[in-house]
Amino acid sequence: RGWSMASAFVSNPAALTGGSEKHETIVYSLLKMQFGGDQTAGRPSALILTYIREDKLRIGQTIRVVALSKAKEYNGKIAIVCGEMTSRSRYPVMMFQTRKVVGLRSENLVRVLGGGAEMRVKVIVIGAGAAGLAAAKMLQDSKVSTLVLEGRGRLGGRMCTLSLPERKETGQKEMVVDMGASYIHNCDDTNEVYKIALKEKPVVAVGVNKRWADTELARWFDETTGENISNTTNTKIHLLHWKMAANMTRLAKKLGQEKAVQTDMLSIFEQAKAFILKQQKLELTPIEERVLETIKTRMWGYVSNMTETASELVRHLPQDEVDLEEFVGSKFHIIQYGSGLQLRVAMEDDPKVGKINAKDTGDRLLCNGYNSFLVKYLAKGNRILTNKSVDHVTIMSSQKGKRGRSKVAVRCRDGTTYQCDFVLCTVPIGVLQSENKMSSIKFTPTLPRAKLGAIRDIGSGAHGKIVLRFRPDQVFWPKSTPQLVPLDQRFHILNLHAYGKTGVLCAHVWPPFACNFGGKNDQKAVKELLNVLKGMFWRVPGEGKRPLKSDPFPEPTDYIVSRWNSDPFSLGSYSYLKLGANWQQIEDLAAPYPQKDPRIFFAGEATSLQGIQCVTGAYKSGIRSAKGIMTVMSNKRRIKS
Numbered sequence: 001r002g003w004s005m006a007s008a009f010v011s012n013p014a015a016l017t018g019g020s021e022k023h024e025t026i027v028y029s030l031l032k033m034q035f036g037g038d039q040t041a042g043r044p045s046a047l048i049l050t051y052i053r054e055d056k057l058r059i060g061q062t063i064r065v066v067a068l069s070k071a072k073e074y075n076g077k078i079a080i081v082c083g084e085m086t087s088r089s090r091y092p093v094m095m096f097q098t099r100k101v102v103g104l105r106s107e108n109l110v111r112v113l114g115g116g117a118e119m120r121v122k123v124i125v126i127g128a129g130a131a132g133l134a135a136a137k138m139l140q141d142s143k144v145s146t147l148v149l150e151g152r153g154r155l156g157g158r159m160c161t162l163s164l165p166e167r168k169e170t171g172q173k174e175m176v177v178d179m180g181a182s183y184i185h186n187c188d189d190t191n192e193v194y195k196i197a198l199k200e201k202p203v204v205a206v207g208v209n210k211r212w213a214d215t216e217l218a219r220w221f222d223e224t225t226g227e228n229i230s231n232t233t234n235t236k237i238h239l240l241h242w243k244m245a246a247n248m249t250r251l252a253k254k255l256g257q258e259k260a261v262q263t264d265m266l267s268i269f270e271q272a273k274a275f276i277l278k279q280q281k282l283e284l285t286p287i288e289e290r291v292l293e294t295i296k297t298r299m300w301g302y303v304s305n306m307t308e309t310a311s312e313l314v315r316h317l318p319q320d321e322v323d324l325e326e327f328v329g330s331k332f333h334i335i336q337y338g339s340g341l342q343l344r345v346a347m348e349d350d351p352k353v354g355k356i357n358a359k360d361t362g363d364r365l366l367c368n369g370y371n372s373f374l375v376k377y378l379a380k381g382n383r384i385l386t387n388k389s390v391d392h393v394t395i396m397s398s399q400k401g402k403r404g405r406s407k408v409a410v411r412c413r414d415g416t417t418y419q420c421d422f423v424l425c426t427v428p429i430g431v432l433q434s435e436n437k438m439s440s441i442k443f444t445p446t447l448p449r450a451k452l453g454a455i456r457d458i459g460s461g462a463h464g465k466i467v468l469r470f471r472p473d474q475v476f477w478p479k480s481t482p483q484l485v486p487l488d489q490r491f492h493i494l495n496l497h498a499y500g501k502t503g504v505l506c507a508h509v510w511p512p513f514a515c516n517f518g519g520k521n522d523q524k525a526v527k528e529l530l531n532v533l534k535g536m537f538w539r540v541p542g543e544g545k546r547p548l549k550s551d552p553f554p555e556p557t558d559y560i561v562s563r564w565n566s567d568p569f570s571l572g573s574y575s576y577l578k579l580g581a582n583w584q585q586i587e588d589l590a591a592p593y594p595q596k597d598p599r600i601f602f603a604g605e606a607t608s609l610q611g612i613q614c615v616t617g618a619y620k621s622g623i624r625s626a627k628g629i630m631t632v633m634s635n636k637r638r639i640k641s
Contacts (some may be wrong), residue, residue: 007085026313046110071313071522114284121145122382123416123629126441129157130181130193130511130615131603132145135629136422147420148382149412151439151569152387155379156180158428158570159615161369164504164558170471172557175501176369177467180573181615183212184364187324192623193374193616201355202366202473208348208483210362213302213492213508215295218483222287225536225545226258229291229487231342237284237291238341240276245299247272252315260315263580266306268314290487297510303613304576307509313577328430349480353500367499370615380579389413389569393423395446395599408599408611413438418469422599422629426622427605429589430460430571433483438568443600448593454585458606460572462565464509464517466529467558472502474554477537488532490514503557512559512574515565515611522561529558574613583609589599590621598632601625 123130123139128150139146154160160180166173171358177412182206186629187194208214216238220229230362248268252260253330273292277284284292288374300306353367392411411417425432427441432455434440447455476499477484484493490513496504507529509517517525534553539546577583592598603621611617 013302046061060392061191067070088163107309120631121147121418121420123147123422124149124420124425125426126407126410127151127157128155128603129385129426129428129620130159130374130378131605131607131622131625132157132426133154133375133425134619135603136382136384136428136622137378137624138623138626139382139629142626145632146383147418148384149388149390149418150384150386150411153386155384156371156375157426158564158574159370160373160562161371161375161547162398162512162560164467164469164560170557172472172503175310175370175502177496177501177506177508177560177616178366178369178465179465179560181370182366183214184366185206185614185616187361187364191616193420193619196261196374196377197356197364198358200373200377203368204364204366205335205351205353205354205355205366206360207363208351209344210360212363213298213494214364214483215298215485215492217348218485219345219478219481220485221536222290223488223532226539229287230468231345233288237288237295237371240280241292241299244269244272245250245317247275248311249314249317252311255310255311255315257315257582259579260312261310263311264307265300265311265313268311269300269476270304292487294487295461297428298492302508302510303463303514303573304459304578308459308579310577310579311580312582320510348482349498351482351498367498367501367524374597374615374619381573384639388416389439390441392442392444393425393600395594417638422601422632424601424622424625424629426603426618427574428460428570428604429455429458429575430565431569433460434571436568436571437614439571448591448595450585450588451591451593452588454581455586457578459576459578459581459591460565461574461576462511462514462516464564465508465560465562466509466526467496467540467560468505468507468526468529468556469558470503470505470554470556475503476554477533486535486536487531491532493528493533515561517561518568522559525561526559527554574614584610587630590624592625592628598628600626 014554044181047641060552076342094218122144123136123146125136125139125148128136128148132148132150133155133168134147136148137236158180159178161178164172164175164177184191185195189195191504209217216234220234221227224395251268251271252263255263262471296306299307338404356364378441390410391413394409394411396409407419407421408423409419410423425441427439431439431441446452463523477497479495480498482495482498484495486493490510492508492510494506494508496506512518517528520528530553534548538549538551538553540549564570586607586609590602592601603618603625605611605615605618605621606618608614608621
């Protein structure tokens with residue numbers, strides 16, 4: 001019944017984190033001023049001070065005070081304490097809010113709120129990935145008070161830059177690697193992330209063939225024999241594959257949307273393959289079949305099994321530039337095309353690494369990670385709380401004294417609750433689908449039927465990475481070749497050594513092996529990759545099929561394995577068009593609700609039609625949602641006026 005407040009400036013931040021007797025005396029006096037009485041053991045003031053001394057106070061933390069049998073000694077009040085550097089002051093503020101209660105139990109709650117003297121915010125953003133940070137930055141830059149709640153203890157979401165440690169005994173320097181997103185895709189004037197990069201100047205390299213994980217300009221190896229796959233085979237199968245891909249689109253168009261969403265990618269690929277081989281009057285050799293299967297997995301199965309992916313994915317792809325009638329079977333045609341291809345493969349060796357510039361288009365590999373570039377840029381100036389896993393978002397009915405406006409309550413798993421006017425939810429599709437105890441979110445009132453259908457139908461796929469680092473004197477693979485492709489369909493190897501990261505390989509891992517690595521732990525998953533590398537490169541010198549060397553195969557000094565599909569805050573690498581899903585459902589997922597008075601907005605790569613699966617798509621969706629929130633705010637102001 002009623003709130004009262006007392007506040008005071010503390011002369012040094014150490015007062016909040018332990019320190020001198022002087023600072024403790026200040027804290028004591030503030031607590032005594034609010035509660036009265038002495039500071040004996042078991043009293044709220046003594047407990048709070050203990051947390052301050054031991055540096056246990058955390059923003060958003062709830063401290064339970066027990067064994068308070070004589071509540072009257074504290075004037076029947078519950079204490080809420082917050083302390084944080086504010087944007088308006090060089091000193092932290094300790095503010096004590098108290099509320100008189102009736103029937104006080106023998107338990108009091110002491111809550112650490114944070115945010116200085118002003119905790120009210122207009123917008124709460126759930127998730128500090130590309131979408132959440134982009135939206136928060138736009139809102140903050142537009143003077144809209146915003147708070148970001150992130151479930152993990154770090155920022156970036158599926159942009160995850162990790163460090164390999166310095167090892168002085170082996171001469172290895174500390175270096176960073178991206179275990180999630182690592183490319184800026186489709187660099188052109190329409191790409192906002194690319195525009196930011198041109199200002200921030202991160203170190204990059206142009207992707208092979210201006211793509212990521214390219215197979216056409218890679219060097220191929222048969223890991224069972226150690227033999228190079230010939231340029232003739234590489235040329236022939238890629239030419240055939242492009243024709244098959246174009247035919248897949250034509251077949252999907254004939255199906256129409258209703259049937260295409262129910263027809264899986266593998267079946268439509270097999271139809272397209274049979275048609276092209278029959279038309280070309282070709283039969284593939286066993287090696288050619290394996291090369292085609294590897295290309296197929298990279299192109300269409302890089303995040304999901306093709307049997308689980310809807311052929312609707314390819315129904316709108318351009319295909320007119322591919323001549324299905326052109327004959328590719330003659331040796332002359334293959335040699336003519338292949339000679340140019342071979343030269344282009346050689347030209348990709350020793351890739352240029354340097355600060356980004358506007359000369360080249362296509363995909364750019366970020367050599368020093370997304371964290372040092374985009375995450376740092378977007379997070380600057382934002383109010384962000386980490387380790388804040390949201391479990392419930394509630395649109396509250398209009399209340400008296402609030403001018404008829406609904407508010408939104410956001411509850412976290414640590415017991416803290418925040419109120420705001422708008423919520424932007426940017427968690428991945430896998431989290432929206434889940435009932436995970438660490439990350440799932442309940443919405444009240446329940447989400448609209450169309451949005452629930454989109455959450456159910458859009459897929460959350462698995463695309464993994466395994467990073468290995470070897471000693472500088474143990475580099476056993478071609479040092480200057482960026483892309484190394486085995487016939488083993490599980491792996492596609494990016495040679496980071498060629499990009500200046502000495503002794504480092506990064507293997508992209510495709511489904512189904514990427515889905516929890518077949519139940520193997522990190523060590524066993526790494527062993528699978530090492531066996532493939534050994535078969536590719538650890539061979540006795542010579543031509544043709546060669547035996548393995550008898551020398552011990554090098555062991556990596558460091559390795560990192562990504563597991564996005566089991567990470568409770570991602571539950572998948574990124575979204576895909578699952579069998580039964582359609583493009584309209586991406587728009588349904590992105591739609592704010594309620595429709596008439598939008599309070600909750602959604603963003604993330606899964607809500608982006610043009611940028612699905614990409615950081616750029618996530619970024620654009622965050623900007624779209626921030627603009628939507630500000631439009632609603634502006635409309636409400638006009639109505640009031």
